[in-house]
Amino acid sequence: MATALIVLAAGQGTRMNSDLPKVLHPLGAAPLVAHALRTGAMLDPEAVVVVTGHGAEAVERAVRDWAPEARCALQAEQKGTGHAVAQALPLLEGFEGRVIVLYGDTPFIRPETLEDMLAAPADVVVLGFEAEDPGRYGRLIEGPEGLARIVEWKDATEAERAVTLCNSGVIAAEADLLRRLVGALGCDNAAGEYYLTDIVGLARAEGARAAVVRCPEAETLGINTRAELARAEALFQARARAAALEDGVTLTAPETVFFALDTVIGRDAVIGPNVVFGPGVTIESGAEIAAFCHLTGCHVSRGATVGPFARLRPGAELAEDVHVGNFVEIKNALLDEGVKVGHLTYLGDAQVGARTNIGAGTVTCNYDGVMKHRTEIGADAFIGSDTMLVAPVRVGDGALTASGSVITEEVPAGAVALARARQVVKAGLAPKLFAMLRAEKARRQAARDRGDA
Structure with a gap:
């Protein structure tokens, strides 16, 4: 009927x-x-x-x-x-x-x-x-x-x-x-x-x-007060944790993991302590989410590892065997198979090709104050630590960016991009500079003590 x-x-x-x-x-x-x-x-x-x-x-x-x-x-x-x-x-x-x-x-x-x-x-x-x-x-x-x-x-x-x-x-x-x-x-x-x-x-x-x-x-159970809502949340989480365990998911500290209504996790996935799932998250079988991660609107494929202390925001798509490490944030970005993003990095509005390594401190500069722009990184590339990728920009397959570079133009496949000022060394200048700075600090303090600053 x-x-x-x-x-x-x-x-x-x-x-x-x-x-x-x-x-x-x-x-x-x-x-x-x-x-x-x-x-x-x-x-x-x-x-x-x-x-x-x-x-x-x-x-x-x-x-x-x-x-x-x-x-x-x-x-x-x-x-x-x-x-x-x-x-x-x-x-x-x-x-x-x-x-x-x-x-x-x-x-x-x-x-x-x-x-x-x-x-x-x-x-x-x-x-x-x-x-x-x-x-x-x-x-x-x-x-x-x-x-x-x-x-x-x-x-x-x-x-x-x-x-x-x-x-x-x-x-x-x-x-x-x-x-x-x-x-x-x-x-x-x-x-x-x-x-x-x-x-x-x-x-x-x-x-x-x-x-x-x-x-x-x-x-x-109906919800009429904040206290009833809090009790309902505890009941919902207890049921969600029990269901995950029954489905073959490993929760190393179940009482610290928080699920959303539509969270989907495959069997043999491992979820560490203090992980929070927002809406729209799918974790495939065999993936691992380490401690203190927050995930919303993302997809993590088989064999991928995330965290600890990582954040996946809406539109984050991690292919198989991707590694996202600590203090990494991914938003509206596709990471192809085998990509490694070890630590201290932001990737937003981006696509990263297979097996590419993203060095620590890399940032896709995707927002110009009005619009968002996209960064494309090819397969087998190496992005050096502290690289700023000013979108829209593309780095080709097998290319390399030097640490500390600010990349504003396309880097062709197989090329090396260095975009930083040449280092200048002034021998013996440091003691003189420190002496000058200390003297200025003392002058300002004396002025404050006299009350005329």
Whole structure:
């Protein structure tokens, strides 16, 4: 059966005490809403609609980054979850199949759980959990024929509040039924809002069947405060580390490695202590990332070694057996097979040919204050230490630049480029120069002591 996804992401999240919309707060180096989108995408949905509200433009930009196929519906006034779903349904006009409603601030729902909901033999399926401390959660009231109704805490009786089966908010229903039920929602309740949960009672009233699919409470964790976000980050990282170890990745100090939502690491890769992965990182099998490295938006191929203390920024592409050493930064640069960049170097907007050696202190001077320019270095070249490559510039195959050179013009293949001033030596001048400088220093100090400087 075809599936569509509605993600509710309109709330401001006042308890976060932030100008940033709640669903844009980062978890695993990705906005909260990305977690719901990623989980939903594993169902291969025919359509995805995200309901935005507070900070709608910023939320839409994040949605485009993580789910370009998704469309957004604006909930200009927040009048409850039922009202939010009503804003999304016009974008699903003509869709026939099951609709799942997820929440942008609930990041840990598993795709397997959603599959269980889709497979449940009922017209409306609600995801529930047994709460250790039910608190103010809505209660799921079951009867002989399945789920009878959902009662919000503020509207519940004392007997209903004693129930520990709680509502996660996640609902699945057939599209036409959902349209009909949402259209029939009222707001006669303590909050004056349109509750999506009321569709259960409406469905039962017209003879439809409702059911509960249960999941662990931890899976339904919602984020409402900074403290909850911090706890969620710890939980996310613990799960990501465990998954990496299970997949055959060596983590020498697992508790110090931080993953992003989309980090991909192949088996037999080795990750040292205090490594941080930002979004968009792929590490192939057998690569090694040494201690204290920070990687974002990059690809590291089999057999490559990085670090310690290296930074790979977006667009860094390391081919097989590349070595990037300590205090090296790579940005938007392709390093072909066997390139060595040992230490203290910046390569930005560059391409480096196979087996080339980049000496310590090399810098590609890629920015002129307005535009970025590209540096091309051929295969089997040798770039001497402290070479400044002023882009746009090209160094040919097998060429060599002398240490301390400032390269501003093309270096042909096989050539040697020396671009530095000739050294001048003045014998015996150093003591005289130091004496002159010390005398000047003493004169200035005396002036300060007199107060006339």
